[in-house]
Amino acid sequence: MGAGAHGRVTSCTLPTMSDAFDALGLPIWPAAERNKQPIAEVLVPLLANREGVFLEIASGTGQHIVHFAGLLPRFTFVPSDCDPEHLDTLRRRVEATALPNLNAPLAIDVTWESWPIAGADVVYNANMMHIAPLEAARGLFRGASRVLPSGGLLVTYGPYRFSGKHVSESNERFDASLRSRNPDWGVRDVDDLETFAREHGLVLGDRIAMPANNFTLVWTKA
Ligand SMILES: C[S@@+](CC[C@H](N)C(=O)[O-])C[C@H]1O[C@@H](n2cnc3c(N)ncnc32)[C@H](O)[C@@H]1O
Numbered sequence: 715m716g717a718g719a720h721g722r723v724t725s726c727t728l729p730t731m732s733d734a735f736d737a738l739g740l741p742i743w744p745a746a747e748r749n750k751q752p753i754a755e756v757l758v759p760l761l762a763n764r765e766g767v768f769l770e771i772a773s774g775t776g777q778h779i780v781h782f783a784g785l786l787p788r789f790t791f792v793p794s795d796c797d798p799e800h801l802d803t804l805r806r807r808v809e810a811t812a813l814p815n816l817n818a819p820l821a822i823d824v825t826w827e828s829w830p831i832a833g834a835d836v837v838y839n840a841n842m843m844h845i846a847p848l849e850a851a852r853g854l855f856r857g858a859s860r861v862l863p864s865g866g867l868l869v870t871y872g873p874y875r876f877s878g879k880h881v882s883e884s885n886e887r888f889d890a891s892l893r894s895r896n897p898d899w900g901v902r903d904v905d906d907l908e909t910f911a912r913e914h915g916l917v918l919g920d921r922i923a924m925p926a927n928n929f930t931l932v933w934t935k936a
Pocket of ligand 1: 800840
C-alpha cells in the first residue's frame with residue numbers, strides 16, 4: 715500500500731512471482747505466456763473495425779500488450795501499472811520491443827479519481843480484479859467510463875463467479891487461497907461488476923469462455 719500521486723491510498727500490491735526471464739533479464743510470467751494468444755484470438759476479430767488508443771490497466775510485465783501491439787497495428791498501445799518495479803520492467807520492455815505503435819508506460823493506480831490520459835478507445839484489464847481489493851474493480855469501471863467515448867470498449871479477462879457460483883472446483887479453491895492470503899482479494903462476481911458498470915454507464919455484452927476456466931468479458935460504454 716502506498717499514497718498515490720493523486721493523494722489517495724492505493725490498492726497496488728506487487729506480486730513478485732517471476733522465476734523466468736527473457737534475454738534482457740526482464741521477467742516472464744508463465745501464465746501470461748500461456749494466455750496471451752487465446753486472448754489475442756478474441757481481441758483481433760473484436761477490434762477488426764476499430765482503431766485508436768488501447769489503454770491497458772495493470773500491465774504487469776507487459777507480455778500481453780507487446781503481443782497485442784504486434785497484431786493490431788491500427789491501435790496505439792499504452793501500458794500502465796501502479797507498481798514502480800512493474801513500470802520499470804514495462805519501460806525496458808517497450809524500449810527493447812521498439813514497436814512504432816507501443817508507447818511508454820503510464821503510472822496509473824486504477825483507484826485514482828482521474829487517470830493521466832486524455833482518452834482511450836479501448837480499455838483492457840487482465841488478472842487484476844481478483845488480486846486487489848474490490849475498490850480496484852470499482853475504480854476500473856469508474857475510470858474506464860471517464861476515458862472511453864460512447865461506444866468504446868472495456869475488455870476484462872480473468873476468473874469470475876456468476877451469481878455467486880464458481881465455474882469450476884479449481885476456481886473455488888483458487889478463490890479460497892486468494893482470500894487466505896489477503897481477505898480483501900478474491901474471484902469477483904460478475905453481478906457485482908455489473909452493478910459497478912451500471913453506476914458508470916457500461917453494459918456487459920459478450921462473455922467468452924477461455925482456457926483454464928477464465929473468461930473474457932466485453933463491456934460497452936453506453
Ligand atoms: C497478476 S498481475 C497481472 C498482470 C497482467 N495484466 C497479466 O495478466 O499478466 C496483477 C497486476 O495488477 C496490478 N495492480 C494491482 N493493484 C492495482 C491498482 N490499484 N492499480 C493498477 N494496477 C494494479 C499489479 O501491479 C500487477 O501488475
